[in-house]
Amino acid sequence: MIQRILIVGAGVIARNHAAATRLLPHVPQLAAADPNPATRASFASEFPEASVYADAAEMLAAPRTGDEVVVVATPPWLHRQYALAAFATGRHVLCEKPLGINVAESDEILAAARAHRLHFACCSVRYLGRPILAEVKRRISSGVLGSPLHVKWQARLTGARPGIEYQPGSRWFLDRSLAGGGCVLDWGPYDVLTWNAVFDPAAVVVENAWISPLQRGPELPAGVTCDVEHHACAALTLVTAKGERIRVDYERSAACFGGRSELYQIEGPRGAINWDWLEWQGNTLRVFADSAGVDAQEIVQIPDDPRETSLHRPVLRFVAFLEGREADLIRDEQAWFNFRILCAIYASAESGQPQTVVKPARP
Structure with a gap:
């Protein structure tokens, strides 16, 4: 059972992922991090159940409560950085598309997931279901x-x-x-x-x-x-x-x-x-x-x-897979x-x- 979903970023795409957590059979705890004060305040208003951080590193440093997922909802040049940081804390990763910005970054993400025996998925799954x-x-x-x-x-x-x-x-x-x-x-x-x-x-x-x-x-x-x-x-x-x-x-x-x-x-x-x-x-x-x-x-x-909808599928399908349910992913x-x-x-x-x-x- 996924206990918590942590979102790096709190903009429009991040809010779609946050909204999807409310549709899960078991609603996990929610956290998000964004350096922009106005973005954080708006996210907190829309999702009062969430713990909101100014720094993603601080959010990821919080002790795990069980199986958890980090959603990387940042611009592409930050995908590798936060995916690797999430794996290092023992969390699965759902990454916005594209997976990285070059071949080397995708290789690093795959190698890190294998090394930590964790899973990652890409949000390009939106139209798969x-x-x-x-x-x-x-x-x-x-x-x-x-x-x-x-x-x-x-x-x-x-x-x-x-x-x-x-x-x-x-x-x-x-x-x-x-x-x-x-x-x-x-x-x-x-x-x-x-x-x-x-x-x-x-x-x-x-x-x-x-x-x-x-x-x-x-x-x-x-x-x-x-x-x-x-x-x-x-x-x-x-x-x-x-x-x-x-x-x-x-x-x-x-x-x-x-x-x-x-x-x-x-x-x-x-x-x-x-x-x-x-x-x-x-x-x-x-x-x-x-x-x-x-x-x-x-x-x-x-x-x-x-x-x-397509906006909800990435979170719904990834969590379903991690919890042992059938999922197109x-x-x-x-x-x-x-x-x-x-x-x-x-x-x-x-x-x-x-x-x-x-x-x-x-x-």
Whole structure:
């Protein structure tokens, strides 16, 4: 039984995690730490049951009361620091996405979790628990589309650059040394999670990739660093344990030229499936197939579970797993694997060479 959840950070994301603790079968004690006095006061007002600290180190120094979880709800450059600090105190870690800002940080987090025999998970699990995704997996597994399969994952968004159009006060989004990257590390964790949840690859090859800093206005204030990508494309091959190879054509942008377009589709020789993979897009699954030489389309509405939202799932699923209940979750070696695929996209784009990532076995 998880006795206490300690949140590093007390901003908007941290409050979503705090709200999720109230939905658990056994409501644990709650604590949060944030250096900003106004943020702390606002958090304490919304969650009066919480112990609130100015210093995360002081919060983590408090004696454990049993099994506990630290939620790292800080900007990316602090993820490694607080994950390692939490492991050192014997606590499990739920980390906001991305897992770190580079390969070395993800390696350190995995090694520390193994050394302390603790678990960690990534908050990219937000869209994993949707019933519509479970139905996609069921249909793909049934072989209804035939083989080989091809994934078209295109999210050409415009006017959605973090630090510019979105949360313009958070300029750290634009600095790779702080954010780790741009759109690939911001939305890529959700994208990779979805393909991997459907196909469960044992290895992923990034055949080639392209990233673009996108040179367009508005002009940023003097002294603001902007060295992250806002548009990326990659060709990947997912290789399953059975040797099946699934091609993924991936495009993700926070801004681009030529207008917005989106398509999330898996296609095979006998048909195709696309679906509303994000909660706010809807709940529609579309299946395309041949019927005696005529195109046939099946449209299915698959509602979400009203008891939870994507904002609650990371805490609910991680605690469920730790307490021995069934849970859809991205954790430990799988979380490391997903993050390393994103790093491989950068490495391929920068080197011009294919990059292979192999999922490690759990010890």
